[in-house]
Amino acid sequence: MSSRISATFSKLKAEQKMAFMPFITAGDPDLETTAKVIRELADRGVDLIEIGFPYSDPIADGPVIQASYTRSLGKGLQISQLFNAVRGVTQSTPNLPPLVGMVAYAIIFRVGPEVFVQQARDAGFSGLIVPDLPADEAQEMAALVKQQGLDLIQLIAPTTTRQRTQKIVETATGFIYCISIAGTTGMRDQLPIELREQLKWLKTQTDLPLAVGFGVSRPEQVEELRGLADGIIVGSAIVRLMGSITTDQTPVPDALNRIGDFAAGFVKTAHCSK
Amino acid sequence: MTAAAPATSQVPDAGGRFGEFGRRFVPETLMQALELLTEDYAKAKADPAFQAELAALLKNYVGRPNPLYFAERLTKHCGGARIYLKREDLNHTGAHKINNALGQALLTLRMGKQRVIAETGAGQHGVATATACAHFGLNCIVYMGEEDIRRQKLNVFIMKTMGAEVRPVTSGSRTLRDAINEAMRDWMGSVENTHYIIGSVVGPHPFPLIVRDFQSVIGREARAQSLEILGRLPDEVIACVGGGSNSAGMFYPFVDDTKVALTGVEPGGRGNRPGEHASTLSYGVKGVLHGSYSYVLQDADGQTSDVHSVSAGLDYPGVGPEHSYWKDAGRVRYTPITDAEALEAFGMLSRMEGILPALESSHAIAQAMKAARERGPDEAIVVCLSGRGDKDVYEVARVLGQTI
Numbered sequence: 104m105s106s107r108i109s110a111t112f113s114k115l116k117a118e119q120k121m122a123f124m125p126f127i128t129a130g131d132p133d134l135e136t137t138a139k140v141i142r143e144l145a146d147r148g149v150d151l152i153e154i155g156f157p158y159s160d161p162i163a164d165g166p167v168i169q170a171s172y173t174r175s176l177g178k179g180l181q182i183s184q185l186f187n188a189v190r191g192v193t194q195s196t197p198n199l200p201p202l203v204g205m206v207a208y209a210i211i212f213r214v215g216p217e218v219f220v221q222q223a224r225d226a227g228f229s230g231l232i233v234p235d236l237p238a239d240e241a242q243e244m245a246a247l248v249k250q251q252g253l254d255l256i257q258l259i260a261p262t263t264t265r266q267r268t269q270k271i272v273e274t275a276t277g278f279i280y281c282i283s284i285a286g287t288t289g290m291r292d293q294l295p296i297e298l299r300e301q302l303k304w305l306k307t308q309t310d311l312p313l314a315v316g317f318g319v320s321r322p323e324q325v326e327e328l329r330g331l332a333d334g335i336i337v338g339s340a341i342v343r344l345m346g347s348i349t350t351d352q353t354p355v356p357d358a359l360n361r362i363g364d365f366a367a368g369f370v371k372t373a374h375c376s377k
Numbered sequence: 378m379t380a381a382a383p384a385t386s387q388v389p390d391a392g393g394r395f396g397e398f399g400r401r402f403v404p405e406t407l408m409q410a411l412e413l414l415t416e417d418y419a420k421a422k423a424d425p426a427f428q429a430e431l432a433a434l435l436k437n438y439v440g441r442p443n444p445l446y447f448a449e450r451l452t453k454h455c456g457g458a459r460i461y462l463k464r465e466d467l468n469h470t471g472a473h474k475i476n477n478a479l480g481q482a483l484l485t486l487r488m489g490k491q492r493v494i495a496e497t498g499a500g501q502h503g504v505a506t507a508t509a510c511a512h513f514g515l516n517c518i519v520y521m522g523e524e525d526i527r528r529q530k531l532n533v534f535i536m537k538t539m540g541a542e543v544r545p546v547t548s549g550s551r552t553l554r555d556a557i558n559e560a561m562r563d564w565m566g567s568v569e570n571t572h573y574i575i576g577s578v579v580g581p582h583p584f585p586l587i588v589r590d591f592q593s594v595i596g597r598e599a600r601a602q603s604l605e606i607l608g609r610l611p612d613e614v615i616a617c618v619g620g621g622s623n624s625a626g627m628f629y630p631f632v633d634d635t636k637v638a639l640t641g642v643e644p645g646g647r648g649n650r651p652g653e654h655a656s657t658l659s660y661g662v663k664g665v666l667h668g669s670y671s672y673v674l675q676d677a678d679g680q681t682s683d684v685h686s687v688s689a690g691l692d693y694p695g696v697g698p699e700h701s702y703w704k705d706a707g708r709v710r711y712t713p714i715t716d717a718e719a720l721e722a723f724g725m726l727s728r729m730e731g732i733l734p735a736l737e738s739s740h741a742i743a744q745a746m747k748a749a750r751e752r753g754p755d756e757a758i759v760v761c762l763s764g765r766g767d768k769d770v771y772e773v774a775r776v777l778g779q780t781i
Contacts, residue, residue, distance in 0.1 A: 159681040160554065160666060162561040163404040169548055182678045208402050209665040213679030235402045235668070239392075260406040262568065267408065285406050286566030 107201040107229040108254050108277040111150055112312040112333055121325060121373040122150040122334030124314060125341050125366055126205065128168065129154050130175035132348050134188035136355055140345065141192050141199070143363045148370045151201050153232070153336060156185060158207040163234040165289030167339040171346055182210060186226040193227025201229035203256060203277075208236045211244070220247045230254035230277045238271040245274045254278075259305065261285045261297060268308060278312040278334065279305065283319065289339050294318065294327055302331040322372040337369060384708035386632045388699065393582020393669075396705065398698035401581040403668040407561075410568040415583040417488050422590065427483065434479050435594060438512065443467045445602035445759065450729045451746070458612065458752035460745055462732070462762040463599045465623065472735065472764030473595060473623045474505035478574060480591035482509035485572040492516045492571040496560040498525055498553030498619070499690030499737065500532025501764055502576030507541035509574075517541040520559040522552040528689045531768050550683055553620075553693050557667050577620025578697030581668035585625075585697050592626025599759055600630050607757050613638040613748055616761035617740040618658065618711065619691035621700045623763035628709060629699075638710070641700060642744040644686035645713030651676075655684035657696040658704050658711040671698040687716035687776060688736035688769075716776075718743040723766060723773060735764035736773070 105113070115122050125144055129137050137154075144152055155164075157172035157180055164172070193199055204223055211219045211233060223231060230253050236244060238257060248255040254277025259268055262285050272279065283298050298315070305313055315328055316336030325335055344362050347353040353361075382396075393399045393415075401411060421427045435441040443464040452460045465473040478495075485493055493515050497503030503519040510517035519536055523545045526533050536543050549555040557580070564573040578585045578592070596614075603611050614631055616624035618641040631637045646654035654660065657672050664673040666681060674682040674694040686692035703709035714722075719736055722743035726734050734742055738761070745760040752758065766773075774781050 158679075159549065159675075160558055162558050162668070163406075163565070165562070166548070173549065176680060207665075207679070209673075209675070209681075210679040212665050212670075213662075213675060213677065234404050235665070237401060237403065237405055237408050239408075240400060240402060258405045260404070260408075262406055262409040264409055267405075271405075282406060284566070285568065287562050 123373040124151040126153040126338035128171035130180040131171040156206040165287035190226040224251040272309040325372040384706035395702035398701040455749040457749040458756040466765035472501040474502040477591040478505035478509040481574040496556035500529040507536040507539035520556040524551040577622040578625040595626040596630035611759040612756040621697040627761040641711040644691035645715040646685040656713040666695040671701040690737040714740040733766040
């Protein structure tokens with residue numbers, strides 16, 4: 104059975120396009136705005152949307168995303184409210200791109216993996232990324248996620264050995280999240296040269312689509328990755344625009360417009376087939 | 378669920394499991410480094426030359442073995458079991474933290490790395506790491522929560538004097554847990570040339586193993602000294618538990634001595650409501666924090682709770698996985714001591730014995746005083762006096778409404 108995420112990547116591949124996947128933090132500044140951002144991004148033609156579940160101790164994330172989590176949790180955001188809000192959007196909006204949840208395992212374990220995955224499916228998520236659940240510990244989650252017809256997206260880092268890579272691609276579904284640089288999420292000027300080599304080798308190891316994230320912030324970087332990766336993920340830049348609603352009192356419609364324009368720039372480059 | 382099997386000292390397994398606890402819940406970026414560290418540490422542990430070098434450092438630089446001291450006046454005052462203090466406060470730098478910092482600094486050199494990062498709460502681990510790095514000429518960066526920097530100015534000054542850079546952490550609760558987050562983040566981007574000297578028996582495998590092993594010198598000495606002084610093992614061993622490094626080091630060599638009662642003392646703070654204490658094992662739930670599976674203080678969504686303790690070294694919302702294992706196996710009993718009780722013990726030990734204990738250790742002293750009263754004069758209690766209290770005098774004065 105082909106998942107929504109696989110179908111999305113297959114369709115883009117047939118059209119020789121790359122996928123563009125923006126990341127947003129749920130609940131910053133509030134869930135009502137999150138719903139608006141999801142719709143705005145969908146209107147601008149993004150291919151998938153990654154939704155970050157705010158967590159109190161996010162070690163994989165850089166300062167921009169952590170600050171957004173802190174703002175969101177500071178307002179008392181609860182996971183059940185997040186699921187309700189996302190369900191509200193998915194049930195009322197036709198043709199939404201697949202939603203992928205980025206969730207710390209601390210949250211999943213506390214809610215209960217089985218319950219959590221079911222709630223994620225009911226809310227309309229198509230896949231989950233659990234950044235602190237390495238392949239070594241992912242068997243149970245992989246089985247649960249599969250049972251509910253979702254994908255468990257796994258990460259490969261620049262430090263991942265070839266031996267580990269083989270273990271990871273065995274349990275991964277949907278796509279492989281390729282971390283471009285050793286470090287946390289955040290904007291970087293350049294993508295490292297080693298990334299090219301790693302992506303080329305990865306292509307020989309798996310048929311899963313490869314999406315590159317961490318450190319991607321400019322449409323030109325999409326060009327660098329064309330032919331090597333099947334998609335790109337942009338996080339901190341959009342989260343910063345969202346944060347400006349709180350930090351700079353940017354009116355919500357203005358922030359939505361800026362985010363929309365930013366996303367449209369990426370979509371245009373990613374979808375320009377060559 | 379079946380009853381837990383009795384605790385054994387033969388943990389963790391190759392996957393870092395202490396029973397069900399421990400393991401690795403970290404971003405993929407760190408997995409390779411943790412696997413390499415596990416291998417390098419296993420080789421170092423088995424290498425007599427490495428162990429000899431560490432033993433010489435502990436003797437000549439730290440001043441080990443430190444005494445097992447009979448607290449005669451305190452014993453008389455309590456009117457029960459004999460109280461013996463394992464004097465980690467007499468170590469160079471004034472706390473048990475140096476045992477681990479030196480061991481891991483040696484490991485850093487062995488791995489060919491030149492840069493060290495560390496986190497610190499009370500500042501004792503930061504000072505110990507800065508000291509070890511100065512001794513070996515390693516670059517040292519210490520992450521410390523802004524709130525802790527306020528509470529522990531003296532240690533901040535010492536670290537800087539030793540040549541370390543102290544980086545204030547302003548995210549989250551601005552205490553130890555956020556300092557750990559920042560150190561982990563640094564390590565994700567610097568793992569090629571940097572070793573993270575974690576200060577407690579927490580974090581992903583192999584850290585809980587490494588720190589326990591380096592701290593076990595406390596329990597090994599205390600056990601041998603008990604046999605020498607008492608002619609037998611003590612009836613009870615007591616130590617305070619924040620993340621749990623001095624207690625893990627103290628308890629581990631006694632784990633298989635099933636007749637010795639082991640008591641871990643948690644920071645009870647101002648009461649048992651969430652946010653008022655940091656008694657992870659007494660009031661927490663099983664969960665994931667800082668890369669390992671253990672008891673944690675968190676809400677129903679898995680978000681880490683805010684914690685409180687008068688002692689900056691104990692206000693941590695997690696605890697080492699081996700402690701969780703000991704708790705569930707029934708090998709160690711964990712009990713809270715309040716801020717007020719700890720402050721009273723701080724004053725009591727000072728007046729009765731002329732020993733100024735750290736606020737962390739004061740928790741263990743308070744519990745020992747309670748336990749001694751419930752035991753007879755033929756019985757003996759060994760307490761880990763994990764550090765000296767000089768660093769705490771400003772905070773104690775502030776809490777007592779006095780000025781220095």
